[in-house]
Amino acid sequence: MAAAESDSKSPFSLDSYHVSEEFGFILPNPLEELPPYYQPWMDIALRVPELVHSHKLRSHINKMPLLSSQFLQKHPELRLAHLALSVMTMGYAWQEGDKGTVEMLPYNLAVPYWEVSQRLGLPPILTHSDAVLANWRKKDPEGPFDMKNLELLVSLPGGDSVRGFFMVTMLVELAAVPALRNIPVVINGVRCGDTEAVARALEDISQSIQDMTEAIKLMHVYVEPSVFYGIMRIYLSGWKDNPSMPKGLIYEGVQAEPMEYSGGSAAQSSLLHCFDELLGVKHEEKSGAFLTRMRNYMPPAHKQLIQDISLQPSLKSFVQQQASERLRQAFQHCVTKLLALRSYHINVVSRFITVPAAHARQLRNQSQELEQEMISRAPTALEERGTGGSSIMSFLKTVRNQTKDTLLPETGKEMEHHS
Numbered sequence: 001m002a003a004a005e006s007d008s009k010s011p012f013s014l015d016s017y018h019v020s021e022e023f024g025f026i027l028p029n030p031l032e033e034l035p036p037y038y039q040p041w042m043d044i045a046l047r048v049p050e051l052v053h054s055h056k057l058r059s060h061i062n063k064m065p066l067l068s069s070q071f072l073q074k075h076p077e078l079r080l081a082h083l084a085l086s087v088m089t090m091g092y093a094w095q096e097g098d099k100g101t102v103e104m105l106p107y108n109l110a111v112p113y114w115e116v117s118q119r120l121g122l123p124p125i126l127t128h129s130d131a132v133l134a135n136w137r138k139k140d141p142e143g144p145f146d147m148k149n150l151e152l153l154v155s156l157p158g159g160d161s162v163r164g165f166f167m168v169t170m171l172v173e174l175a176a177v178p179a180l181r182n183i184p185v186v187i188n189g190v191r192c193g194d195t196e197a198v199a200r201a202l203e204d205i206s207q208s209i210q211d212m213t214e215a216i217k218l219m220h221v222y223v224e225p226s227v228f229y230g231i232m233r234i235y236l237s238g239w240k241d242n243p244s245m246p247k248g249l250i251y252e253g254v255q256a257e258p259m260e261y262s263g264g265s266a267a268q269s270s271l272l273h274c275f276d277e278l279l280g281v282k283h284e285e286k287s288g289a290f291l292t293r294m295r296n297y298m299p300p301a302h303k304q305l306i307q308d309i310s311l312q313p314s315l316k317s318f319v320q321q322q323a324s325e326r327l328r329q330a331f332q333h334c335v336t337k338l339l340a341l342r343s344y345h346i347n348v349v350s351r352f353i354t355v356p357a358a359h360a361r362q363l364r365n366q367s368q369e370l371e372q373e374m375i376s377r378a379p380t381a382l383e384e385r386g387t388g389g390s391s392i393m394s395f396l397k398t399v400r401n402q403t404k405d406t407l408l409p410e411t412g413k414e415m416e417h418h419s
């Protein structure tokens with residue numbers, strides 16, 4: 001793995017960070033099947049939504065044979081195994097909703113899940129790197145990489161909205177690929193003082209961030225807010241700071257004490273972490289601690305990339321030192337686009353969480369009969385808090401405001417220079 005500091009003479013490159021030229025952080029061509037020995041896992045993993053619906057998932061998992069993880073060899077095999085074991089685990093934990101949780105994951109699931117997680121350097125819970133980055137196939141292998149031609153490998157309860165939620169998030173990852181590719185250009189340009197190259201790269205990054213915001217808009221087309229809030233969201237919830245599983249979860253055969261892990265969220269996507277480090281966005285203590293913790297839910301090579309970007313000479317200082325209006329504008333533009341993305345994301349969260357939560361509260365207060373409605377059955381514990389246990393809106397607004405604070409003051413150094 002790369003260690004930028006010790007090797008700062010050679011140009012910065014993405015080669016050693018498991019970043020694909022074409023797909024960025026998305027796993028290129030994920031494996032669709034495991035070796036036949038692992039059929040008992042796949043047989044259940046592929047049926048999670050249906051088995052949860054019939055309340056039979058737990059009994060199927062309890063009867064599953066204990067398989068050894070040693071026949072999983074290559075990285076794509078481990079990723080598919082982690083994905084499959086993750087959806088089984090989320091289904092197992094939440095099959096009976098927030099009132100019927102379990103204290104223990106049975107050893108025949110917990111032991112191999114733990115081993116696979118250790119080998120990948122991922123936590124034993126469903127992460128963004130499973131559900132979004134390693135959960136896709138093209139229907140027509142020769143066809144385009146778009147909503148029509150893409151499908152999930154495994155799913156969770158919630159029907160088409162689940163596909164929409166994971167696929168749209170993947171399209172956001174795809175839109176970010178040009179930005180990712182330009183990160184080394186910025187870093188190398190700063191190192192050798194090439195103002196024009198840095199400005200050009202920042203302009204490309206701005207465009208790419210804008211394309212990410214455009215891609216997020218597809219959420220409104222492909223995901224139904226009441227389905228997201230009322231059905232899907234619980235299956236993305238973890239067992240850390242979650243009143244429905246206050247003690248966490250015992251992984252039987254792994255450790256006697258329960259363990260706590262946060263649920264899946266795009267806060268675990270490496271993209272914004274990379275941009276923040278590049279642009280010098282400094283996070284406030286509490287929200288910063290949550291975001292830093294989310295890095296432990298990423299593939300280690302991606303986490304390393306974020307870390308290595310953070311060790312580079314400051315781009316912001318470089319921009320302030322150079323008397324280049326184009327460079328200054330390009331930097332401001334980039335931060336502005338990141339700010340716009342975060343503002344738009346806050347709107348999305350309001351549409352998919354705040355509004356349905358208010359609706360659910362209203363329904364519960366209105367009448368007992370309406371209790372049966374899907375939305376009002378959503379776990380009340382999730383109303384106020386993010387999947388990571390943070391108070392969502394104040395967290396997101398703090399992060400957005402910290403982004404704003406990264407903008408250069410109106411009268412920059414070069415302005416003083418001219419006057």
Ligand code: HEM
Binds near residue numbers: 169268
């Ligand atoms: C229906 C769609 C979405 C909902 C309801 C949603 C919800 C949330 C929530 C509740 C948080 C707070 C932290 C947590 O609970 O883990 C969060 C954080 C975050 N989300 Fe989303 N999200 C959605 C889509 C996306 C997409 C498509 C992206 C793009 C990659 C994204 C990127 C982020 C990031 C980067 C954070 C961390 C805060 C930040 O850096 O600004 N989200 N999201």
